[in-house]
Amino acid sequence: MKISVVKNILEANDRIAEQNRSLFDEHSLTVMNLMSSPGAGKTSLLERTIQALKEDISVGVIEGDIQSSQDAERIARMEIPVVQINTGGACHLDGNMIRDTFDEFDLAALDLLVVENVGNLVCPAEFKVGEDFKAMILSVTEGDDKPAKYPLMFHESSVLLINKIDLLPYVDCTVERIREEALKINPHMTIFEISCKTGDGLEAWYEWLKQQVRSRKKA
C-alpha cells in the first residue's frame, strides 16, 4: 500500500517532467539539475560559472531551498534571471514546482537553465524535473566513502564535480578513491576536480558545459 502510493507519486511526477522537457526542447534550452549535500558548493559553483559564461550564453537559475532566499539573492547579483522556490519542508524539487516558475522566465531568450536543488544527497535523485542531465557536487570534506553510501545520486548524475580540492591537505579523503567508487556505480560519469575558492579545474568544466549548450542549440 505504502509502496503503491510512492510509485503513483513518482509516475505522476515523471509525466509532468516529460511535459517540461518538451517545452524546453521547443526552445533548444539546455537544463541542468544540480544536486549535492548541504554546503558542498552548489551556489558558489554557479556564481563562478555564470560569471565565466554569461557573455556567451544566456543563463537562468531556479533556486530550491526549504526556506530563505539567500541563494537567489547571491545569484541575482550576477544580473541574470533567477527564481527562488521555497519548498516549505519538502526535501527535493519536483516537476510541478519547476513548471510553476515558467511564467517568471522568458524561456525563448535562455540558452541554459540551471535548477539548483535542495541540499540533500538522497531524495532529489528520485525526482526528475525535465532536465537534460543531472550534475552533482561532492566536497572532499564529506569523505571518500560517499559513493558507496549514497549510490542512487551517483547512478543518476552524468557529471560529478569533486569540489574544495584546496582542502585536501587538511582532510582524510582520497580523490582517487572517490573516482574509483563513483565509476563502479556509474561508468559513464564525467568527473571534474575543482575548487570554487581558488578556481582550480574550472576551465575544463566551463568548456564541457558550453559544449552541452552548443550541441543542443544545433540539434
Add this chain to the structure above:
Amino acid sequence: MKISVVKNILEANDRIAEQNRSLFDEHSLTVMNLMSSPGAGKTSLLERTIQALKEDISVGVIEGDIQSSQDAERIARMEIPVVQINTGGACHLDGNMIRDTFDEFDLAALDLLVVENVGNLVCPAEFKVGEDFKAMILSVTEGDDKPAKYPLMFHESSVLLINKIDLLPYVDCTVERIREEALKINPHMTIFEISCKTGDGLEAWYEWLKQQVRSRKKA
C-alpha cells in the same frame, strides 16, 4: 490527499516511537538520535565518544545507511554492540526500523543507545524513533547559512555540535553566526564547538553526555 497520507504515516510512526520510548524507559536507557548532513562526522564523533566513555558507560549503536556496512564495521572495532540498518533507499530511520533491531541488543545491559541516522539534514528531523533527545552535527565546511536554510533540524535538536573547527582557517564560515542563527530558531539549544580530528572541545561534550545518562539512571 497527499497531505493526509503523509500525516497518517507520521502519526503511525509516532505511535511506534512511543512504544519504543516506553521500553527504553523500563530499562532507564538513554537514547540519542544523532543526525547531520553526509560526511559531517557522525561516525568519527561516535568513535571518539565511545572510546572515552566505554569504561564507565555501556554503549550500543544502531547505524543507519541507505546502503553499505562501513560505519557499523568502524563501530564494531570498538567492541561494543552495533547493528547496521540498510534502508535500501529511504532517506531517514523510523520507529519501526529501530524496533526491528531490539532482538539484537540486550537492552537491560545498556546505559546509552545511539541511533546514527542516515546522512541528511532534512528528513530525519521529521521522524521520531523513541529517542530521549536529538543531537545534530554541523561541519564548519558546510557554511554558516545552514540554520536559516534547514530550520526544522535545528528546531528539533537539543544539541548542536559544530564540528571540524580545525578547518576554520581555510573556510568562509563564522562560528558566531552559526550560534546566533541556531539560537534564533531554538533558544534552548546546547552548543559545543569540537574537532573530532584534534579532539578539541570534546571533553565538555563527554561530560554533558555522561550527565544525561546518569540523570536517567537515577530517575
